[in-house]
Amino acid sequence: MTRTVTDVICPFCGTLCDDLEVVVSDDGKELHEVYNACAIGAEKFLHSQAKDRITRPRMRQEDGSWKEISYDEAIEYTATMLAEAKKPLMYGWSSTNCEAQAVGSEIGEAVGAVMDNTATVCHGTSLIAVQDIGIPSCTLGEVKNRADRILFWGCNPAHAHPRHMSRYSIFPRGFFTGKGHTGRKMIVVDPRPTDTASMADIHLQIEQGRDYELLNALRVAFKGEKLPDVVAGIPKEKIYEAAETLKSGRFAIIFFGMGVTQSLGKNHNIDEAIAVTRDLNEYTKAAIMPMRGHYNVTGSGQVWGWQFGFPYAVDLSRGFARYNPGETTSNDLLRRDEVDAVFVLGSDPGAHFPFSSVKKIYNLPSVVIDPHETPTSEVCKVHVPVAFVGVEVGGCAYRMDNVPIETRKVVDAPEGMMTDEEFLKRVLGRVKEIKGV
């Protein structure tokens, strides 16, 4: 017999869809079907049932092979590695719950680590811009109920956040948006003709890396001032048309992704995008929101925000929190040989960092905590598999609009597996013993 668990939260992307239905066996040990999720979200649930799943920690041997070790041995290795390091890097934290992030911060403080999360290679620039000039934002509920002008800049939700458009931004009928997508105008800024761009009313096919100029040109166009014939590869008529479309709406929202946060200009692009939003508020209501990737990268920024005052790249090595992106960020530290141990949880730098950084991780004492086998587990000395957060254990996660949502456990983890939080609490206890605090 089976039973269906409703209102399940998807722990994959920052959309944190909260309407999934999951069919599990009566005893809660097997997961059979997932309904309402997109393909990548469903795959995350189904992968927890993989027959070849690694369920015990393992340590890499001299010859490159793996040897199974106990959780006690993995805790001892991790605690000793962190306690003995002068300046360990504790990276990731974006695919786990806030409870585990909070324990991780305590460890970081005890050992004088640099705490960094995946924002370091995605929306860190957005966070700098927000600290510099603030942000007029809103919730995804307001977008669904009010927004009739949607601008996607440097992002491709059709692939990266597959249900974003159907649940919140383009297709749903809301309280003041009863006509659904027929009442909305969609603008996409992207150098590529993506699947998202193919749905747009206006696609501004910008030249790569010219985001700042185009943002600036929109501010000029709002005022009806003179523009050059072409800006960032876009004819001025199209820029005026986009500006008028945005101004004529009742509620405009700008969603932006890594195409603009990581291209030339970086945080200054976001400064300018926020200025565009502010200018738009002279004519209508407007808001702006980053398209956050991992399901709880927003949460790790929140947790460190209230623990240390900074959302990422927090250097605790001097006994107090320092923050200086470009200096205290993971890739800068690795490439300058400034860290002597690496701890990774809830992310995959092996797949996303430059090769020179990955090589540094390979040559250092290192531990990765991850339910999956990943490129990072291939370069780390110890791999500790744990229960899937949001599938086999609950906990708090923050959606991309900074709304905290309690994820749910729907199925048991394989016999004897630890959760992130349990593992970290044991490591913290052992670190305190070693340090005598």
Ligand code: SF4
């Ligand atoms: S859009 Fe994101 S949160 Fe929603 S089901 Fe897909 S992966 Fe999960």
